[in-house]
Amino acid sequence: MESLRDIRQEIKSTxxxxxxxxxxxxxxxxxxxxxxxxxxxxRPFAQxxxxxxxxxxxxIQAPDSILRKNSAYRFFDNTGADKNSVMLVLITADKxxxxxxxxxxxxxxxxxxxxxxxxxxxxxxVGKKGRDFLRRLKIPRLHIVxxxxxxxxxxxxxxxxxxKDKILQMGQEKxxxxxxxxxxxxxxxxxxxxxxxxxxxxxxxxxxxxQDISNITFEPSMMAVFLVLIPRYLGATLYxxxxxxxxxxxAARMNAMESASKNAGxxxxxxxxxxxxxxxxxxxxxxxxxxxxxxxxx
Numbered sequence: 001m002e003s004l005r006d007i008r009q010e011i012k013s014t015x016x017x018x019x020x021x022x023x024x025x026x027x028x029x030x031x032x033x034x035x036x037x038x039x040x041x042x043r044p045f046a047q048x049x050x051x052x053x054x055x056x057x058x059x060i061q062a063p064d065s066i067l068r069k070n071s072a073y074r075f076f077d078n079t080g081a082d083k084n085s086v087m088l089v090l091i092t093a094d095k096x097x098x099x100x101x102x103x104x105x106x107x108x109x110x111x112x113x114x115x116x117x118x119x120x121x122x123x124x125x126v127g128k129k130g131r132d133f134l135r136r137l138k139i140p141r142l143h144i145v146x147x148x149x150x151x152x153x154x155x156x157x158x159x160x161x162x163x164k165d166k167i168l169q170m171g172q173e174k175x176x177x178x179x180x181x182x183x184x185x186x187x188x189x190x191x192x193x194x195x196x197x198x199x200x201x202x203x204x205x206x207x208x209x210x211q212d213i214s215n216i217t218f219e220p221s222m223m224a225v226f227l228v229l230i231p232r233y234l235g236a237t238l239y240x241x242x243x244x245x246x247x248x249x250x251a252a253r254m255n256a257m258e259s260a261s262k263n264a265g266x267x268x269x270x271x272x273x274x275x276x277x278x279x280x281x282x283x284x285x286x287x288x289x290x291x292x293x294x295x296x297x298x
Contacts, residue, residue, distance in 0.1 A: 004282065007275045011268055018264035024097065025257035031153050032189070032250040039186060039243040046240045049233045055213045056226040085120045085176040087145075088112060089163060089199065089238070090134075091183035091245045092127030094150055097260075098253035101184060101192065102129045108182050108196045113139060122174060124166055126151065126159075126242070145170060155246050160239035164231060167200070183241050184248040190255060192248040199237075 092105050109130070113121065121139075124146040125131045131147050146166045151159050170176055179200040185193040218225045 002274075002278065004275065004278055007271055007278060011271045011275065014264055014267050014271065018261050018268070021257045021261040021264060025254050025261065028250045028254035028257065032247065032254060035153055035243065035247040035250055036186070039240070039247045042236075042240045042243050046233075046236045049229065049236055052213070053226070053229055053233050056222060056229070059213065059222065083177045084118070085122070085174050086116050087122040087124070087167065087170055087174075087176045087179045089124050089167070089179065089181045089183075089241075090126065090130045091181070091241060092125070092130035092133075093249045094128040094152055096129065097256060098249055099256040099259075101249055101252040102127075104194050105130065105182055105184065106133050108194060109134070112180060112182065112196065113142065120174070122170055122176065124163055126163070126245075151242075152246050152249060155239075155242040157235065157239045160235050160242055163238050164235040167234065168231065181241060183245045184252070186244050186247040186251065189251050192252055200234075 088109070090105065090109055092102050096102065106129070119141070121142045122145045123134060123142065125134060125144060126148045128149050131144070131149065134142070134144060146163070148159055148162065167179055178198050180197070181199040182194075182196045185195045187193050
């Protein structure tokens with residue numbers, strides 16, 4: 001039987017752990033509102049830019065030879081790309097203690113790697129968990145071409161620009177045919193959705209709505225604006241992915257810490273009952289010894 005001292009020490013350590021969990025929950029709760037507002041503010045911008053590019057793409061009149069000189073346009077029409085070279089953008093968290101947030105991402109990453117087993121795979125990683133995981137695997141034909149560590153919860157457009165520039169660089173140097181992205185999408189405070197999809201070449205069928213450009217005058221020309229908007233759109237879309245993942249991570253951590261602190265409270269209650277039983281048993285034994293001693297004297 002455990003001693004009273006051991007049980008009290010266990011209760012004390014469990015309460016200390018519970019306090020840490022509650023603190024982490026409070027920190028995530030304080031940060032989630034700002035992250036959620038940034039995410040919601042960024043969604044309309046990316047959507048409108050996509051509508052503008054789609055409208056320009058349909059109305060523009062320019063030879064393919066001119067358009068293909070743009071490093072980003074190739075991802076909108078990459079019929080001549082090397083089908084044996086692909087790229088992945090993986091967005092994970094830097095820390096754990098957020099439930100299945102990272103585990104689901106890494107499991108989906110393994111599926112992507114297996115599906116492209118015979119291809120040259122280039123990966124850009126956001127988050128320490130994803131970087132450490134892929135470094136341990138040492139998979140043939142898998143190349144880590146870039147990483148961003150420690151950017152959450154302060155992800156910015158500058159970080160998205162770094163990813164975008166690397167994608168364009170790899171498109172030119174390695175002639176990759178597709179860019180896949182894996183991240184967690186924020187749905188609500190209690191729900192995050194795993195997203196695994198081809199980011200590039202871009203699917204214009206996904207765009208909702210239309211942008212009327214009939215009354216807009218473009219300077220210096222419609223084609224020049226189109227070519228400038230393409231890389232900016234890529235950056236804006238990647239930025240929205242970072243914001244979605246950032247908010248989803250905070251929500252997942254808040255929920256995980258709430259569940260963990262609740263479980264810790266239940267453990268403390270169980271240990272308290274056990275403590276009382278042991279104390280009562282000790283008192284009963286002492287009384288029995290006293291009575292037995294008195295009876296022996298009589």
